[in-house]
Amino acid sequence: MKSKYLVVTDNGPQYKAFIKMLEEKFPIELSNFDFKKSAESKIAKLYEEDIKHLEIVNVKEDYQFLIDNYSIIFSLHCKQIFPKELVTSVKCINIHPGYNPINRGWYPQVFAINYNLPIGATIHEMDELVDHGGIIDRQLLEIKPWETSKEVYENILKLEIDLIEKNLLKILDNAYTAYYDKDSKENFFTRQAYKNLCEINLNETVTYGDAINRLRALSHGKYSNAYFIDEKTKEKIFLNIVLKQTDQ
Numbered sequence: 239m240k241s242k243y244l245v246v247t248d249n250g251p252q253y254k255a256f257i258k259m260l261e262e263k264f265p266i267e268l269s270n271f272d273f274k275k276s277a278e279s280k281i282a283k284l285y286e287e288d289i290k291h292l293e294i295v296n297v298k299e300d301y302q303f304l305i306d307n308y309s310i311i312f313s314l315h316c317k318q319i320f321p322k323e324l325v326t327s328v329k330c331i332n333i334h335p336g337y338n339p340i341n342r343g344w345y346p347q348v349f350a351i352n353y354n355l356p357i358g359a360t361i362h363e364m365d366e367l368v369d370h371g372g373i374i375d376r377q378l379l380e381i382k383p384w385e386t387s388k389e390v391y392e393n394i395l396k397l398e399i400d401l402i403e404k405n406l407l408k409i410l411d412n413a414y415t416a417y418y419d420k421d422s423k424e425n426f427f428t429r430q431a432y433k434n435l436c437e438i439n440l441n442e443t444v445t446y447g448d449a450i451n452r453l454r455a456l457s458h459g460k461y462s463n464a465y466f467i468d469e470k471t472k473e474k475i476f477l478n479i480v481l482k483q484t485d486q
Contacts, residue, residue: 242270242271242272242307242308242309243267243270243271243272243308243309243310243311243312243410244271244272244273244274244304244307244308244310244311244312245271245272245273245274245311245312245314246273246274246275246276246295246297246311246312246313246314246316246318247273247274247275247289247292247313247314247315247316248275248276248285248286248289248315248316248317249285249289249314249315250285250286250287250288250289251285251288251395252285252314252315252395252398252399253273253288253289253292253314254288255395255399256314256399256402257273259399259402259403263403263406264406264407267406267410272308273289273292274292274293274294274295275289275292275293275294275295275316276294276295276296276316276317276318277294277296278294285315296318297316297318297319297320297321297324298318298319298321301321301323301324301327302323304324304328305323305324305327305328308328309328309329310328310329310330310331310409310410311324311328311329311330311331312330312331312332312333313330313331313332313333313364314333315333315335319368320364321366322366325364325365325366325371326365326366329363329412330363330364331361331362331363331364331374331409332360332361332362332363332364332369332371333359333360333361333398333401333402334346334359334360334361334362334369335347335359335391335394335395335398336350336357336358336359336360336369336394337350337356337357337358337359337360337376337377337378337379338360338362338369338370338373338376338419339370339418339419339422339423339424339425340355340356340422340423340424340425341355341356341357341358341425341427342368342369342370342424342425342426342427343368343369343425343426343427343428343431344427344428344429344431344432345387345427345432346394346427347381347387347390347391347394347455348387348427348432348435348455348456349425349427349431349432349435349455350381350390350455351381351385351386351387351390351451351454351455352435352451352452352455352456354451355425356378357378357379357381357390357394358376358377358378358379358394358397359376359377359379359394359397359398359401360373360375360376360401361373361374361375361376361401361402361405361409362374362376362416363416368426369426371416372416372417372418373416373417373418373419374405374408374409374414374416375401375404375405375414376401377397377400377401379393379394379397383481384481384482384483385454385481386454386455386457386458386479386481387454387455387456387457387458388457388458388459391458435452435455435456436456436463436464436465437465437466437467438452438464438465438466438477439466440466440469450479452464453477453478453479454479454481457478457479457480462476462477462478463476464476464477464478465477
């Protein structure tokens with residue numbers, strides 16, 4: 239009987255946090271885990287350093303090998319879409335940086351900040367739809383008014399590891415009951431929706447609050463994602479926002 243588990247991850251820091259959690263809390267299980275990554279073209283430069291040594295897997299091409307060799311497959315910030323053949327043959331678990339079904343899709347924290355939506359982390363079974371399937375566990379996260387996308391995202395990553403630690407043995411032992419939240423409004427945010435959000439229309443009328451939230455959502459450390467088009471030069475002018483609490 240298959241007893242090996244696979245984690246497919248494209249996020250180096252989260253890979254390290256997962257390994258550390260296993261070493262400290264579940265050392266006996268550590269040897270049962272394999273780790274693989276997507277092709278480098280799918281991995282953001284910001285997150286690739288800690289996973290350079292991992293073997294590449296293409297879940298669409300290698301699904302039969304995965305079916306034959308693993309009893310559970312975890313998607314930990316993996317950019318690949320798992321094919322139907324895989325998710326219907328092996329238990330596949332997604333650790334999603336959003337509060338499903340409210341934050342399905344790309345960059346959940348960005349849209350949560352911009353649209354004042356709840357945010358959190360979710361562990362769920364995977365089906366053929368993206369970020370969809372029975373919920374195993376989830377937890378909300380408070381967004382502070384001085385936090386940008388970067389701070390919220392980093393808090394979500396910590397919350398994910400806490401949820402994994404809480405639920406790992408239940409998942410490995412199949413000792414949980416998945417459920418669907420049919421009461422919350424379901425949202426799915428696409429990559430194109432994110433790109434549209436990045437372009438600021440200088441003629442759009444908004445409140446100060448909405449403008450600040452949009453810039454908070456699109457500010458991620460040294461990365462300035464929001465921009466407007468200079469009317470004279472037609473160049474993109476990028477902008478960021480820096481927020482600070484009252485000095486204590």
